[in-house]
Amino acid sequence: MSYECFDVSTKEEIAHIVLNRPEKRNNMNAAFWDELPAIIRDIDENARARVIVISSTGPHFCGGLDVSMFASGEVKDESTDVARRRQKGANFLNMVSIMQDSFSALEACRVPVLAAIQGGCIGGGVDLVTACDMRYATRDAFVTIFETKIGMTADVGTFPRIVKLIPEGLVREMAYTGRRVSAEEARDMGLVNRVYDTHEDMLAEVMEIAREIAGNAPLAVHGCKRAITYARDHSTQEGLEWIGMWNASMLQNDEILEAMTARRESRPAEFVDLPTVRNKVAKGA
16 A cells, blocks of 8 residues: 555564655655554554554654645634634644544554654654654754744643653753754653664664564563553552553463573574454454
């Protein structure tokens, strides 16, 4: 299947999603918001991969929201109709909720999502990468909550997530100033895991990390993602109780035995993939 904003490929249990509008700085146009969650859910629900890597093309990872959406009326509504004018706030909230859901799909996805960032990660790009499990960057990369610079408050995911990734004081500084944060500073504050000299070096290393993840038991990795996300949003005691219940229902002795046997025999383990997701009760419906 072809997309306007992305190239998608799968190899060695790794799905690689590439932003493919470098001539537009990979800005997020209307199609972007519909295509991204559809791609993520297709990979996840059909168990097409064990890990997802998101990278980009051109000098910048993502230039943020495509301003043409405002001019075209995708976001802005200048209707003179009385009813439409009174519904403006509700319509805007509906649009923002759709856009928020596009990034929430990354967090809800059962498999890990890795972001490989080069050049500018601007505005909405920050919303995107903070919804991923891990972030990696080239030395020339920078991150900026740019919405502040153009009279907006970031509203599609940055603040609820970034405040749980780095200290609050640093979030406030980034938000209030809208300044560029270099890749090395982002690494030092814990926003990105590692920094690489070139785009090629970064992609090679990120793919190697993805292969290592893909070699583990998918159900165990899924359990890790669910447990970490749950623990982030709940108390320690609640997290302990949750992981106990998860393992009580999900622990697979066969997978443990296969992992141990494979290590002893110095061979790749053969694990069962996650099941496909059923969206209807009736079989075949």
